[in-house]
Amino acid sequence: MGSARWITVNDRMQRGYRYELVAGPGENFAKGFAPELTPAEILELGVFGGKYMTDCRDEFPAEWFDRAKLSPERAQAELNYFGVLASQPLGEWRRKGWIHPDDPRGWFQWYCRYFMGRRHEDDSRQVARWRAFARHAGQIRKNCEPGDPFCRPRQRQALLQWAYDSRVM
Numbered sequence: 001m002g003s004a005r006w007i008t009v010n011d012r013m014q015r016g017y018r019y020e021l022v023a024g025p026g027e028n029f030a031k032g033f034a035p036e037l038t039p040a041e042i043l044e045l046g047v048f049g050g051k052y053m054t055d056c057r058d059e060f061p062a063e064w065f066d067r068a069k070l071s072p073e074r075a076q077a078e079l080n081y082f083g084v085l086a087s088q089p090l091g092e093w094r095r096k097g098w099i100h101p102d103d104p105r106g107w108f109q110w111y112c113r114y115f116m117g118r119r120h121e122d123d124s125r126q127v128a129r130w131r132a133f134a135r136h137a138g139q140i141r142k143n144c145e146p147g148d149p150f151c152r153p154r155q156r157q158a159l160l161q162w163a164y165d166s167r168v169m
Contacts, residue, residue, distance in 0.1 A: 005117075006018055007021065007059060007118075010058075013055075017102065019102075019118045019120070021118055022118070026038065030124070030127050033127045035111070035163030036165040037160070039115050040061075040063065042163060043064055043065065043068035043069070044068055045069075045081040046069040047157070047161045048075060048080075049071060049075025049076050050068075050076055050080075051070075051071055051072075052105065053070065053112075054070050054071070054072040060112060060116065080157050081156075081167070082153040082154075082157040084154050084157055085154075086155070086158040086161065090105070100125075100126075102120065107126060108161060111126070130162060133158075133162045133164070134164065137159055137166065137169060140152050140166065141169055
């Protein structure tokens with residue numbers, strides 16, 4: 001990648017948090033970690049009711065937000081690809097211990113930073129969580145006709161939010 005690049009984060013959830021990009025965008029992923037969608041594709045499809053990334057545009061490439069479906073005020077199910085909300089509240093994520101302090105927004109924030117080239121002590125845990133989430137894809141394949149977007153829309157929406165392309169299952 002050449003010389004290291006540092007990112008400083010100043011948004012509603014983090015002030016002065018810094019991290020280094022040590023890999024090129026979309027490069028050198030951990031073995032077995034093969035997301036089907038990029039962060040930009042996920043945002044364009046419509047996830048988290050549009051509420052997730054509304055105050056952190058400065059941290060990520062502007063083109064990620066060119067076609068993103070965002071809602072700064074509140075989550076809106078109609079912005080999601082499958083038209084349903086499929087997330088638990090952030091407080092529940094914290095209660096379950098899913099949040100690392102460096103990524104207070106959760107898995108998708110970790111994925112965005114990882115995609116950009118940050119490597120972190122939490123990578124193996126997050127990759128393991130991503131792998132475990134594949135069980136939802138298995139349930140869709142087992143219980144739905146291929147390509148039926150009306151079968152298990154909440155699971156399909158959740159899979160999009162974890163970089164699995166559930167539109168093609």
